[in-house]
Amino acid sequence: DISNSSALFADEARSFTVRKFMGEFLRAAVEAIDCNQGTFESFTGDGFIAVFPDRLDDRSSNCAVRALACATAVNQIFADLIAQYRQDLAHLDVRLFARIGVSTGTVHPIVFSFGQLRTASVIGRTPSLAKRVCDTADRDRTVLQIDEATFFELPGDIQHAFAEIE
Numbered sequence: 001d002i003s004n005s006s007a008l009f010a011d012e013a014r015s016f017t018v019r020k021f022m023g024e025f026l027r028a029a030v031e032a033i034d035c036n037q038g039t040f041e042s043f044t045g046d047g048f049i050a051v052f053p054d055r056l057d058d059r060s061s062n063c064a065v066r067a068l069a070c071a072t073a074v075n076q077i078f079a080d081l082i083a084q085y086r087q088d089l090a091h092l093d094v095r096l097f098a099r100i101g102v103s104t105g106t107v108h109p110i111v112f113s114f115g116q117l118r119t120a121s122v123i124g125r126t127p128s129l130a131k132r133v134c135d136t137a138d139r140d141r142t143v144l145q146i147d148e149a150t151f152f153e154l155p156g157d158i159q160h161a162f163a164e165i166e
Contacts, residue, residue: 001044001046001047001098001099001100001101001134001135002025002046002047002078002096002097002098002099003096003097003098003099003139003140004094004095004096004097004139005045005046005096007092007093007094008021008022008046008089008092008094008096017085017088017089018089021081021085021088021089022046024081025077025078025081026043026048028074028077028081029048029074029077030048032070032073032074032077033050033070035070035073036052036066036067036069036070036073037052037055037061037066038050038051038052038066038067038070039051039052039053041121041122041127042119042121044131047134049121049122049127049130050067050070051107051122051127052064052066052067052070062153062154062155063104063153064102064104064146064150064153064154065153065154065155065158067102067104067150068102068144068146068150068154068158071100071102071144072144074098074100075098075100075142075144078098078142079098079142082096095140097139097140097141097142097143098142098143099134099135099137099138099139099142099143099145100134100137100143100144100145101129101130101131101132101133101134101135101136101137101145101146101147102130102133102144102145102146102147102150103126103127103129103130103133103146103147103149103150104126104147104149104150104153105124105125105126105129105149106124106125106126107122107123107124107126107127108122108123108124109121109122110122110123129147130147133145133146133147146162
């Protein structure tokens with residue numbers, strides 16, 4: 001989620017710049033998801049949902065570690081783009097922040113079909129909890145929050161780093 005993003009769309013004269021910024025951000029975020037063996041699920045306005053399933057061919061691959069690596073990469077992508085677009089977005093007089101929520105657990109794939117419309121996504125406790133974790137984050141700073149299940153899936157050295165940050 002990008003907090004304060006509604007201000008991006010307040011000035012129609014700059015809409016090309018805003019669309020370009022958002023396009024670059026989401027394109028790079030999807031690449032980060034792919035690089036960390038995740039699956040892009042859907043856009044959510046100014047954000048997205050991604051899933052990092054267990055790898056049956058590599059049981060040593062930790063889905064929580066891959067999700068966290070992706071979240072860290074997405075935060076860096078966002079910071080780099082904010083710096084790159086600073087002048088173009090300065091007139092909006094708003095500070096944008098990336099907020100990321102990570103939850104570990106089961107997801108359920110679902111396909112919706114109605115007439116010409118056909119879409120797929122995931123539902124369940126885990127994506128809902130990830131959204132709630134994201135929504136509870138401070139809107140006035142960049143935040144990466146994880147739930148308790150994710151914390152306990154992480155190796156000890158990473159757990160220790162999160163415990164120190166709190």
